[in-house]
Amino acid sequence: MLLSKEAQLTQNSYYEASVDRPAASAALGGRISADVCVVGAGFAGLSAALELRAKGYSVAVIEAKTVGWGASGRNGGQAIVGYASDDAIESQFGADDARRAWNITVEAMQLIRSRIAEHAIECDFVPGFMNLAVNEKKGRELAQATIDMQKRYGYQMQPIAAADISNWIASERFHSGSFDPNSGHLHPLKYCLGLAAAARAAGIHLYENSPVVEIIRGKKPLVKTAQGEVSCDFVVLAGNVYLGAYGKAVAPELDKRIMPVGTYIIATEPMGQQRADALIRQRSAVCDTNFVLDYFRPTADHRMLFGGRVSYSAATPFNLISSMRKRMLDVFPQLSDLEVPYAWGGFVDITMNRGPDFGRIGDNMYYLQGFSGHGLALTGMAGKLVAESIAGQAERFDLLAKIKHHPFPGGKLMRTPALVLGMLYYQIKDLL
Template sequence: MTTDPNQAVSYYAASANPAPEHPPLRGDQTADVCVIGGGIAGCSTALELAERGYKVVLLEAQRVGWGASGRSGGQAIAGFASGQQKLVQQVGAQNARRMWDISLEGLQLIRDRVAKYDIECDLHWGQMHVAIKPRQRADLLHEQREAEQTYGYTQLEFMERDKVESLLETRRYIAGLYDHGSGHLHPLNYTLGLAAAASAAGVTIHERSLVTNITHDQPAVVTTAGGRVRAKFVVLCGNAYLNTLVPSLRSRIMPVGTYIVATEPLGEARMHRLMRKNIAVTDINFVLDYFRRSADHRLLFGGRVSYSGLDPFNTSNATRKRMLKVFPQLADVRIEYAWGGYVDITMNRAPDFGRIAPHIYYLQGFSGHGIALTGIAGRLAAEAIAGQAERFDLFTRISHRNFPGGQFLRMPALVLAMLWYRARDLL
């Protein structure tokens, strides 16, 4: 089983709903908007624009959902990876509250789209952050108070060890913060469902159409090996997979490797003993673990990050060892799938939305909160193109810095920083 994050066969791919292949771009086309990237952000943007009457062409370098949107942990979580206080410092308390509300709209958008377009993606509500150490327990209590008192969010339930253990068959966690408003889903099937809805709304999708150049002319010209698209607007949704297409954007995010395993099916009874509710669980270490149930009663367990862009260890074995720290009773269970992919993080872990030209937009930097935020980001980009840019421009007020070290030294610099954070997780 390969550990190359771009090649490993995931459980999601093996259990994907049937989906059509879209032909590569051939020849010249014109559009109102050209969307680059066939993940949740790209499909959401395209769908929103098509439903507003725009002619949209979507270009995907591989297949729809090939990147993070089809490989991730599948957790749809309220808020932002940065936390609210960083947003308050940057944009003020009132605007940070507006951003929080937009994140909740992103969760509702998932609920609405799954129902409206009849997307079969194993959507379930309920997610819990768990504490391993006393200081983390205090962090969870603070998070609950802030959410309730500052943002009026009453979906959080604090649980002590005994209540956590009534839900999870593990002694690892001393407390938990159960979020009844967040949830989890099969990310690839959700993305494929969005693409199907976009196609039905009139979006032209081209797969295996790697973009090699974008001009800033009006209209812009987007070039692939097989053709060109002339468009009044362009929206870049490639995130960690844009590579060198726009170097100024690449320097503002770091592609971080994260890895997931899927066990063999455990059977309904054993899975229910392990996790009594069908929720997603994440610890709050900096190098975190996360897990949830699958529709066919497997445990999906992820974590381990690689800031070097490489996976120097055997992914399946290393992630399995982390799984056994949580559930040692699974020592007899085989791992049937192991895969990885890249999360696009920013220095401050806040999302990075903006323009590289008045008519060329970009969405990136979801920092591990992409299932919900990518969808609502697509709506904000569509609003801006349609002339209602207030909500999109709210996010452009967040300041972002390039990762230090330049092209060759930023990875080693971040690896050193990660050693410090990993040491802190042990304290």
């Protein structure tokens, strides 16, 4: 069901239209051996593979489609410090552990920068991120959160007062905000393809168009596809909502811990550099503070990339381009003359508390999921932490694995309707 809904979202992606993909790697055939088998060639899986290879492990990466086909190649491109919701961290951890968890996300941005430099990845990285409030009440909440962040974590963001907001963004929609110079944005598919190229150069075996159909667990797990299998010592599951999409669920105990949520993006025609520069100071990425939020940024070729509409039922909106264009014009009515040639979407995995869900199944199978739409930066660190753990330094992985998660209520048949009803509550709150 998920894949049938996905097919209609992949046909008109600006990201795909603006890259030259290399020829796909051969599908897995026959039986091979590796120290570690990584399932999923997105940010988390490729990061884990690179870190493990650097530690001397032999690694095979198994990808059901092609590199970056899922959320890693279709997201909004915003790389942001922090978690989708800090509540999961702050409500369950003491002050010291919460700060250590926060610092992992700060390191995540450093990791992106270092990988871009080390592997010469051309992915249009631009520093700067603005978080903006749409009214006075939300502005007060954001200002207080900015102060609290400095006190708890020593992380400095620049407040943007209501009187100064017009100097930061050419929109009357926003009341006030904050600016983070450390976060930023990039072309996610270019970055993902760059990580894959670095993995191949490092001697990592990458197999595309090879959906995993079964994992036989044990001291030496066996990861099976339709035409091949990998015998290994460790498995890293980095497929998120797609792990059970190709037949029998390979890890059914994980299924109830996350939900697929559809998210959608449009990209305008190019508007020219001067016009694009005038919209957003420093060409930063932008996100509002609503629960059902809008996020947007200029691209390297001077388009406006705008995302925000979500589907908690996994059903693609019927009037996707027109509805997304209307949301964009609510922010930037001055873009009404621009055509919208690209509209696409995909599914992100969310947890009940919006905290990341990392852990182990048995002693030798790891999973990385639950990035909740905030994973461009954190996925890289997820791969680094799981590699540390496999190599015997599990402290940081275990810190995030301590986050407690509740399954979505209602089982497979009722959890989507229950979530839809729950989201209606938050949509109403956004209007207040």
